[in-house]
Amino acid sequence: MRNGGGRHNIKVSGTIMTPARAFVACAIILICLFYALTAAFQGLISGTQGPASSGTRLHLNGLDPRVNKQERDVSALLLPTRERWHGPVDLDVAAAARADELNRTWMESPDKAAGSWWLQPGFHLSFMEENPPYPFQRIKHVDGKDTGVIAIIAPFYDLDYYKGELARAFFWRLKANGHIVIIITSYQEFPGRIENPYDDRHTTPQDRLIHEAVDGYVHCFREPDRFIPPGIPRILLSESDFHDPDRRDGGGSLVPFGLPKEYDLFYSNQGGDWNDFARNWTLAKASFKRLITELGIKVIIMGRDLNKEEDHDLSPLIASGHIVTHGPSTPWKDFLRYIESSRILMAPNVHDASPRVLVEGLSLNLPILVNRHIIGGWKYVNDQTGAFFDSEENVVPVFKELLRKQQQSELRPREWFRENWGKEKATVRLQAFLELAVGEERLKAAQDIVKAKVTYK
Ligand SMILES: *[C@@H]1O[C@H](CO)[C@@H](O)[C@H](O)[C@H]1NC(C)=O
Numbered sequence: 403m404r405n406g407g408g409r410h411n412i413k414v415s416g417t418i419m420t421p422a423r424a425f426v427a428c429a430i431i432l433i434c435l436f437y438a439l440t441a442a443f444q445g446l447i448s449g450t451q452g453p454a455s456s457g458t459r460l461h462l463n464g465l466d467p468r469v470n471k472q473e474r475d476v477s478a479l480l481l482p483t484r485e486r487w488h489g490p491v492d493l494d495v496a497a498a499a500r501a502d503e504l505n506r507t508w509m510e511s512p513d514k515a516a517g518s519w520w521l522q523p524g525f526h527l528s529f530m531e532e533n534p535p536y537p538f539q540r541i542k543h544v545d546g547k548d549t550g551v552i553a554i555i556a557p558f559y560d561l562d563y564y565k566g567e568l569a570r571a572f573f574w575r576l577k578a579n580g581h582i583v584i585i586i587t588s589y590q591e592f593p594g595r596i597e598n599p600y601d602d603r604h605t606t607p608q609d610r611l612i613h614e615a616v617d618g619y620v621h622c623f624r625e626p627d628r629f630i631p632p633g634i635p636r637i638l639l640s641e642s643d644f645h646d647p648d649r650r651d652g653g654g655s656l657v658p659f660g661l662p663k664e665y666d667l668f669y670s671n672q673g674g675d676w677n678d679f680a681r682n683w684t685l686a687k688a689s690f691k692r693l694i695t696e697l698g699i700k701v702i703i704m705g706r707d708l709n710k711e712e713d714h715d716l717s718p719l720i721a722s723g724h725i726v727t728h729g730p731s732t733p734w735k736d737f738l739r740y741i742e743s744s745r746i747l748m749a750p751n752v753h754d755a756s757p758r759v760l761v762e763g764l765s766l767n768l769p770i771l772v773n774r775h776i777i778g779g780w781k782y783v784n785d786q787t788g789a790f791f792d793s794e795e796n797v798v799p800v801f802k803e804l805l806r807k808q809q810q811s812e813l814r815p816r817e818w819f820r821e822n823w824g825k826e827k828a829t830v831r832l833q834a835f836l837e838l839a840v841g842e843e844r845l846k847a848a849q850d851i852v853k854a855k856v857t858y859k
């Protein structure tokens with residue numbers, strides 16, 4: 403400080419620092435600092451040390467390569483899966499055998515005897531979370547721990563450029579990091595072309611690259627080649643298979659209470675153009691009119707309060723009491739009670755991928771009357787569980803025959819579902835499928851990424 407000078411002037415090695423000079427100096431220092439930091443972080447931000455050309459070998463993020471010696475050739479992981487996978491495409495039989503093996507090992511293990519349920523095999527689908535956002539869904543172990551396996555369950559969103567691009571970039575980033583990404587086909591024709599004209603999710607040509615680079619398909623299709631790119635391991639397994647037919651808690655019960663039957667036919671449709679298409683409202687209405695006119699049955703429609711809608715087709719039948727409706731705000735536990743109070747569940751749906759309501763119906767021991775052309779969920783229909791129809795011309799005889807079989811105790815929908823699908827079986831089958839499709843080593847590496855909880859080394 404110089405006593406005789408301006409109060410704020412500072413002398414730095416012989417130069418007088420006026421406030422203006424000090425400001426300029428600070429600005430220069432800040433700019434230099436900014437560039438130095440940017441340069442230092444650039445490599446980390448792009449996930450590479452140096453430009454990422456094809457063949458660049460990357461360290462798995464989150465894992466310290468000095469400890470783990472894990473290096474990945476990122477270009478290999480980002481290639482279409484058919485270039486890495488040389489085994490059979492349909493892994494249903496092999497996965498079922500591996501699932502039995504996993505179950506047998508568990509049943510005989512001392513861990514089971516000791517009651518350590520959290521060591522039980524099985525991969526579960528997580529509930530929807532803020533992150534990663536829909537349509538990404540994490541896959542977890544029975545104890546709730548992340549497996550590092552992520553599912554894509556619907557096409558990316560069309561109507562917001564950044565939202566769609568964020569999702570695409572996120573996919574490639576996860577792949578480069580060593581995550582395992584699969585597609586679960588629970589959204590109409592996805593990954594095929596979406597037919598619903600009211601949908602705001604579609605797939606673009608870039609998405610085809612993503613569909614070819616996923617590690618496997620958990621699908622619902624009768625003819626998977628129509629919807630799934632070739633050469634990628636796949637299994638017939640759906641989100642709806644993961645429901646627990648023995649669930650009974652405050653949220654609702656999939657175990658029948660033994661309620662008396664009040665309705666002959668149950669149908670669910672939340673309303674709006676999108677649902678009307680997915681749940682085939684046109685065929686539903688035509689079928690109700692036929693069934694009520696010819697058989698005088700009582701129908702319950704859940705999800706839309708038709709008393710508030712002007713509907714020329716159905717208003718007379720609502721007035722006569724043949725159709726009862728309940729709005730979308732019905733709690734799930736009551737929704738399930740209405741199912742149980744019905745004799746048969748109808749799904750005229752075509753553009754729908756294994757609707758959950760089919761499993762709710764089967765669990766509550768209702769036979770299911772399903773459109774023959776449904777995309778997914780057809781696998782639940784057999785001579786013990788229900789029947790197919792495909793128009794208002796054959797709905798009446800098919801319904802009558804199903805009712806006859808039910809009255810003569812020839813059907814066992816709940817038992818059949820419990821014996822073949824449901825949470826226990828689905829979770830072990832998913833783990834078995836992944837072990838075969840990507841190998842235990844990559845599964846372990848994917849889990850290590852989320853365990854390490856570090857993005858950048
Ligand atoms: C409804 O079902 C009929 C008969 O199976 C079918 O021809 C029609 O395409 C379906 N409509 C929709 C929107 O799914």
Ligand SMILES: *[C@@H]1O[C@H](CO)[C@@H](O)[C@H](O)[C@H]1NC(C)=O
Binds near residue numbers: 505506509826827830
């Ligand atoms: C595991 O095996 C036991 C006994 O053999 C059987 O009761 C159970 O259903 C099996 N569980 C699965 C998921 O296959």
